[in-house]
Every structure is written in C-alpha cells, then in structure tokens.
Amino acid sequence: MIIEIDFNSDEALYQQLCNQIIMGIAMDHFHEGESLPSVRQMAETVGINMHTVNKAYSILKQQGFLQVDRRRGAVIAIDADKMYALEELRSDLTVTLAKSCCKNITKDEIHQMIDEIYDNYMRSFS
Amino acid sequence: MIIEIDFNSDEALYQQLCNQIIMGIAMDHFHEGESLPSVRQMAETVGINMHTVNKAYSILKQQGFLQVDRRRGAVIAIDADKMYALEELRSDLTVTLAKSCCKNITKDEIHQMIDEIYDNYMRSFS
DNA sequence: ATACTGTTATAATATGTATATAACAGCAAG
DNA sequence: CTTGCTGTTATATACATATTATAACAGTAT
Numbered sequence: 001m002i003i004e005i006d007f008n009s010d011e012a013l014y015q016q017l018c019n020q021i022i023m024g025i026a027m028d029h030f031h032e033g034e035s036l037p038s039v040r041q042m043a044e045t046v047g048i049n050m051h052t053v054n055k056a057y058s059i060l061k062q063q064g065f066l067q068v069d070r071r072r073g074a075v076i077a078i079d080a081d082k083m084y085a086l087e088e089l090r091s092d093l094t095v096t097l098a099k100s101c102c103k104n105i106t107k108d109e110i111h112q113m114i115d116e117i118y119d120n121y122m123r124s125f126s
Numbered sequence: 127m128i129i130e131i132d133f134n135s136d137e138a139l140y141q142q143l144c145n146q147i148i149m150g151i152a153m154d155h156f157h158e159g160e161s162l163p164s165v166r167q168m169a170e171t172v173g174i175n176m177h178t179v180n181k182a183y184s185i186l187k188q189q190g191f192l193q194v195d196r197r198r199g200a201v202i203a204i205d206a207d208k209m210y211a212l213e214e215l216r217s218d219l220t221v222t223l224a225k226s227c228c229k230n231i232t233k234d235e236i237h238q239m240i241d242e243i244y245d246n247y248m249r250s251f252s
Numbered sequence: 253a254t255a256c257t258g259t260t261a262t263a264a265t266a267t268g269t270a271t272a273t274a275a276c277a278g279c280a281a282g
Numbered sequence: 283c284t285t286g287c288t289g290t291t292a293t294a295t296a297c298a299t300a301t302t303a304t305a306a307c308a309g310t311a312t
Contacts, residue, residue, distance in 0.1 A: 012270090019221050097248060118223060174301080200258080
C-alpha cells in the first residue's frame, strides 16, 4: 500500500494520513487483522515526524479503525459502531449535498457518482 | 435565517459560517439576489469578529456563492461552475464513502440517506 | 454631512500543526 | 538478562492558522 503525502496541500499531514489509511482499508489494500507499519517506520517511509504519525494512529484508534496490540503494534480492527457512523455520515452528506445543490448538480448525478466510486474503488461486502 | 456558531466545535468559526450559509442557500432560506447582513451586522448577530465574517464572505465569493455589490453588499449569486463542482464533489465523496464502507454501511443505505436529505432539506429545482 | 457598505492594514493573542530529543513500560527473541 | 522492537508520554521549539482589536479608506444611499 503506497501512501503519498502532499506537502503543498492545505490539508494537515496527519489528516491526509488518516484519510489514506481509511481509503486503504475501504479499497482492501489493508485487511482486518493486518498490522500497520510502526509509527517510526511509517514516519520514515512517508517522510514525516513520528509524532505526526502517532497523532494519526491515535485518531484512527479513537474512531474505531485500529486497535493497538502491545506485541503487534497498530492493527486494523473495525469497530463498526453503525449508529455513530450513520450520524457522522448524515452530517457530512448534508454539507456536501448543500454545496452540490447550489451548483445545480442533480440528485441523479450524485447517485450515479456514488455508484461509480463504490463499484470501482470500494471493497465489496454488501 | 438563524445561524448558530458552536464555539466548542473543532471546526473553524469561518468554516462553520460558510457551511451554514451554503446550507441556507440550498434550503432556500437565502434566495438568489438576496443580500446577506453586512459583515459588521452578521458579526454582532452571531457573536464573532468582523474579520472572521469577512473571511467567510471572501471564501464564499471566491467559491462562487456570493458577489459583492458596492451598493447592496454581499449578494447571493451562484456561479455554477459545474466542472469544478463535480471534481470537488468526487473528492469529498471518496473519503466519505471510504469511511462508510469500513463501517459496513451499504450502498443502498447511502442512496437512501441522500434521497432523504435531498427531499427533506434541499430546494427543488431538478 | 451622515451613516452605512466592503476592503485593507497592522498588531496582538490564541490555537493548531509539525518537528526534535528523550525517556518509559511492555513484549519477543537471542 | 540483554537487546531491540512496540506504543506512549513529556517537553521544547518553530511555524502556520485563526481570531480579535483598532483604525482607516473609498464608495454609496439618504
């Protein structure tokens, strides 16, 4: 799994790292039970500081994407708290849809784009 | 139109303001051609600084939601650059869908939620 | 002239981000 | 038991961003 950090982006480094790991899981490049590189190793690989990686891992742990095993390090372990995930999804989508609505993007176009992203990039389990 | 700022949120104040104005437009609480309160008045109303409001207005202007009329102040004026809007939408949705996918939220549940948000909150034009 | 617009400039403060160096406790393997 | 790897924590520093404050300017409407 290749992780690329854009140092010119206005998105925080730890945030980019979080998103890319989440997308990696969704795209099945990381599998449940698999260990991530250690904070020090990941830091060296992507060229950022250990603490920045640690912050990303901590957030992912708190959001239920990782668990920490003293022996094996950061392990992919999805805690599918669906209630909370649905609330967050609704909140995200409301802003996203509002923007799209203002720009005259139709509901159908959005549905179509979701199918396209889901079918091409997301692991299939449902 | 009631705008509420959450001072305990980790989202920047100007960002909250941007989002709420965009949602206000999408929900038809603000109409094309309507003037927003002046930066000073909006600042007083929601309890933040004039410059924070000015930043929000500047961003909205740059993103094509407002235009500035010397006489009438900040006026709702949608510049529907659909190409750019679609690119941004795709980028937003990719992260959002990845999160949802990890949490075992199905594609159907997302489609359903989008219909619900769109039908209940968004102005209908399509 | 007065009172509003948006805009700009400057400064001060607070918060968030990123890095550097160092240390600690838990665990595995030699 | 020592060595080397985990995550975690602490502290310090540098930098960027966010927020507020005070002030001024050029338009415009009344």
